[in-house]
Amino acid sequence: MPELSETRAAGSDPVAVDISERVASSNRQMLDVFFGVQRIVLEEFVFAGNELLDRTRTETHLFMEFISKTAGAHSVNGIQTMLQECGQHQIEFLRRDCERLFRHGQRMIDASLKLAAVRGQAGQN
Numbered sequence: 001m002p003e004l005s006e007t008r009a010a011g012s013d014p015v016a017v018d019i020s021e022r023v024a025s026s027n028r029q030m031l032d033v034f035f036g037v038q039r040i041v042l043e044e045f046v047f048a049g050n051e052l053l054d055r056t057r058t059e060t061h062l063f064m065e066f067i068s069k070t071a072g073a074h075s076v077n078g079i080q081t082m083l084q085e086c087g088q089h090q091i092e093f094l095r096r097d098c099e100r101l102f103r104h105g106q107r108m109i110d111a112s113l114k115l116a117a118v119r120g121q122a123g124q125n
Contacts, residue, residue, distance in 0.1 A: 036115040040108070047104060055097070062089060 069082040 040111055
């Protein structure tokens, strides 16, 4: 019986309780970071799929427009005008695409910083 009371006394030791609280806290922090990273990776997969679909749709539209304008051009001046218009559309598409990718990069940086901030705040507690 004295062994049982010694075990209970050791279980209520403040140092042991503090260590177990720290272990539990670090496990919770690790899970928070793990799930945060998992969420970010899944968002990236969804973004990549949507981006691929949108880009394919836009490129197909631009190509069909190019084909129809090529078929409608009947002179050298018509071909020159058609090339200028199609070039302008392609430049506009690239500008929109770069802006969209920039906004996505900014969202990813913000999400990563938020995850790091949550991790940093949890580490201070």
